[in-house]
Structure formats: C-alpha cells, structure tokens
Amino acid sequence: MDGAKRLVVITGASSGIGEATAEAFARRGMHLVLAARNAAALQAVARHCRALGVDVLVVPTDVTDASKVAELASAAAAFGRIDVWVSNAGVGAVGKFQETPIEAHQQIISTNLVGHINEAHAAVPIFLKQGHGIFVNMISLGGFAAAPYASAYSASKFGLKGFSEALRAELSDRPTFTSATSTLRSSIRPASATEEITPARSFRPLLPSMTHVRSRMRSCVSASVPWPPQPSARRPIW
Numbered sequence: 001m002d003g004a005k006r007l008v009v010i011t012g013a014s015s016g017i018g019e020a021t022a023e024a025f026a027r028r029g030m031h032l033v034l035a036a037r038n039a040a041a042l043q044a045v046a047r048h049c050r051a052l053g054v055d056v057l058v059v060p061t062d063v064t065d066a067s068k069v070a071e072l073a074s075a076a077a078a079f080g081r082i083d084v085w086v087s088n089a090g091v092g093a094v095g096k097f098q099e100t101p102i103e104a105h106q107q108i109i110s111t112n113l114v115g116h117i118n119e120a121h122a123a124v125p126i127f128l129k130q131g132h133g134i135f136v137n138m139i140s141l142g143g144f145a146a147a148p149y150a151s152a153y154s155a156s157k158f159g160l161k162g163f164s165e166a167l168r169a170e171l172s173d174r175p176t177f178t179s180a181t182s183t184l185r186s187s188i189r190p191a192s193a194t195e196e197i198t199p200a201r202s203f204r205p206l207l208p209s210m211t212h213v214r215s216r217m218r219s220c221v222s223a224s225v226p227w228p229p230q231p232s233a234r235r236p237i238w
Contacts, residue, residue, distance in 0.1 A: 005054075009033045009076045011063055011119060012089035014041035017138065021086055026052040033076040035061040036089065063089045063115030064107075066122075073122035082126055087119040088138040092153045105152040112156030117163060124167075128174070137164045 008025045012018040014036035022032055026049035034042050034049075039060040046056040057079075061072045076082050091111045093104045116137055127133030142150070142157035 006030045006083035007033065007076065007079055007081055008084040008086065009035070009072070009082055009123070010086040010088060011035045011061065011072075011115075012138075013045055014038045015045075018086070018088045019045050021088065022049055023052070025084075026054045026056075029054060030083075031055045031079070033057045033059060033072070033079075033082075035059045035063075035072050037062050063118055064110040066118045069115075069118040069122045073126060077126050081130060082123065082133060084134045084136065085119065085123040085127075086136045086138070087116045087123075088136075089115050089119075090138065090140075092150060094149055096149060097151045100152070108152040109156050109159075112153065113159045113163070116160055120163075120167060124171070139164065 008030050010018055010022050010025075010032065013022050013032075013034040015038075018034075018036065022034055022045055025032060031054050032046075032049055034046055034056060035058075036042050037060065039058070042058045042060060046058050049056050057075065059072050059075050061068050063069055073082075089111055091108055093100055093108060097105075120135060120137075123133070123135055127135065137160060139161050140157055142154055143161035146154040146158070
C-alpha cells in the first residue's frame with residue numbers, strides 16, 4: 001500500500017452502514033482493511049472499492065473473539081499505520097423479551113458491546129504508540145432512546161455509549177473528542193504535535209450521507225432474525 005495514503009479499518013463492512021462507509025472512504029482515496037464474518041460478502045464489497053482505485057485487504061473476523069480482533073489489528077498495523085478505525089459490527093433481534101431465545105440476547109450483547117470493547121482494546125494501543133488515530137464507535141439512536149421489543153439491543157447500545165464516554169474520559173490527557181447521536185469520534189495526537197486532527201472538521205465529511213446509507217441498508221433489512229445466526233443471514237439493521 002502507498003504509505004502516503006491513509007488506512008481505514010472497518011468492521012461490520014459486509015453490508016449496510018459498513019459497506020456504505022467503505023465506499024465513502026474509497027471515494028476519498030483511502031486504503032481499506034475490511035472485516036466481518038461473511039467472507040464472500042466482504043470480497044464483493046472489496047471488489048467494488050478496488051474499482052474506485054484503492055487497495056483493500058479483507059480479513060474475515062468475528063469481533064466477539066478477542067484473539068481474532070487482535071489478529072485483525074496486527075494485519076492492519078503491518079502496513080505501517082492505522083489512521084481510522086470504524087467499529088461498526090452489530091446485530092439485532094425484534095420480539096417480546098421472554099419469547100426471544102436467550103442465546104439471541106447473548107449474541108446481541110456479545111457483538112454490540114463486547115465486540116466494540118475488543119476492537120478498542122486492540123486499536124487504542126496502536127494509536128497511542130504511533131501518536132495519532134481516530135476511533136469511531138457506531139452507537140446509533142438505540143443508545144439514547146430505549147426500543148421496546150428490542151431490549152437486548154437497547155441494553156447493548158446504552159452500554160456502548162457508557163463505555164465510549166468512560167474511555168473518552170480515561171484518555172482525556174491525549175485525545176480531542178467530539179460526539180454525535182450515532183458515533184463517538186476520537187483523535188489521538190501527542191501533546192506536542194503542531195498539527196492537530198480535529199474530528200469534527202477532518203472526519204465528519206468522510207462519513208457517508210444518510211441517503212447513501214439508507215440505499216445500502218434496504219437490501220439488508222428483514223422482519224425476523226434466524227437462529228442460530230448464520231454469517232450469510234440477513235439481520236435487521238438499526
């Protein structure tokens with residue numbers, strides 16, 4: 001990869017918001033490392049992004065497995081730098097709490113909360129070592145307003161919001177943070193840096209428009225969630 005260009009890691013990149021985000025970064029000329037469980041879908045996204053003129057590495061990853069996330073981080077860092085990490089993996093289930101299999105509730109918490117913690121645990125040390133980086137947690141409105149019939153999803157997103165705020169405070173001596181209803185964006189730079197990356201200015205224009213995201217999401221939305229989950233199964237996108 002061309003070292004002069006920025007490198008972006010995106011999890012949950014096989015469809016929906018992740019796919020749209022990958023395309024948005026590719027159009028900006030940024031190299032990509034794409035991760036998700038569905039390898040075939042990832043390859044399809046990668047082909048589209050490569051056609052836009054950027055290099056793309058595909059790393060099939062289950063974010064609930066900390067060791068696999070660590071391998072993903074190592075593979076990305078091998079290119080010399082990671083500029084942006086978009087922690088986007090997520091699943092959901094709709095139904096009455098007591099009628100939804102407990103395994104489904106557990107999978108939602110594992111993916112939507114523990115998965116993001118695994119990613120931050122792998123990415124933050126790299127950012128601190130290299131002296132810069134932007135970490136994005138995809139929280140969604142579910143972290144601000146509880147959704148009936150999606151209790152585990154609401155719990156996971158409220159938990160992710162709390163985790164993000166705690167991590168922001170813990171690293172307050174280094175990064176500059178801004179937040180929005182859907183993401184937490186953090187820029188990590190050494191205190192002596194003369195050129196500061198301000199997330200609100202440098203990163204926000206790179207996010208896909210909601211119109212673009214919705215167009216990518218339509219084919220992914222389903223009225224039900226198969227159980228047990230399959231990598232190729234369509235899931236509701238929140």
